[in-house]
Amino acid sequence: MTAPFILRAAGPTALLVEFENAQRMRNYYREAERRQADGSLAATIEIVPAATTILFDVVADPAALARELRGWHPVAGATTRSRLVDVPASYDGPDLPVVAELWGVSTDEVVRVHTGLEHEVAFIGFAPGFAYIAGLPERLRVPRRATPRTAVPAGSVALADEFTGIYPRDTPGGWQLIGRTEIPLWDPGDPAAGYLAPGDRVRFRAVHR
DSSP: OOOSEEEEEOSTTEEEEEESSHHHHHHHHHHHHHHHHHTOSOSEEEEEEOSSEEEEEEESOHHHHHHHHHTOOOOTTOOSOOOEEEEEEBOOOTTHHHHHHHHTSOHHHHHHHHHHSOEEEEEEOSSTTOEEEEOOOGGGOBOOOSSOEEEEOTTEEEEEBTEEEEOSSSEEEOSEEEEEOOOOOBOTTSTTOBSOOTTOEEEEEEOOO
């Protein structure tokens, strides 16, 4: 049976695994995280997920890891990470009416639906601490803005495709802004640096300023 991924060498000590879609990547990332936690994963220092790839680095024996990966049959949704992060947010973003129109509902219903979902951090990218938080069903996915903003305030909660994102600092951006949070997403002085990590479960909570 053909493996549901493509393996690529990434230098002498790293292995890049490319998947056909984001959900399959998340299934394998959870399995890798579980095996690393119980010590059964071939010696690997870092596991870095992205949209549809996982980078295993540094690997003592990439060929052995490649053979191991081909024998995995991860269960969708299985995870060892139990951290549930509460994110208080004020839903007053300038694109909230746009999202409501795209969904065909009221702005209050956008807030109700978004806060009613349990989301999951799929990967970190774009900027330090910027988490791509998956969880929007296909019918609720929204496009990026046709014209990105040159400056998006830190703490902005935004939607694009299946993801919710929180801007960790003032940066340009093209996502649909629906609210803001006061949670600091990036602190280089903290050993963890990023507030959110891949695999974290996230629930948004509506607050009023």
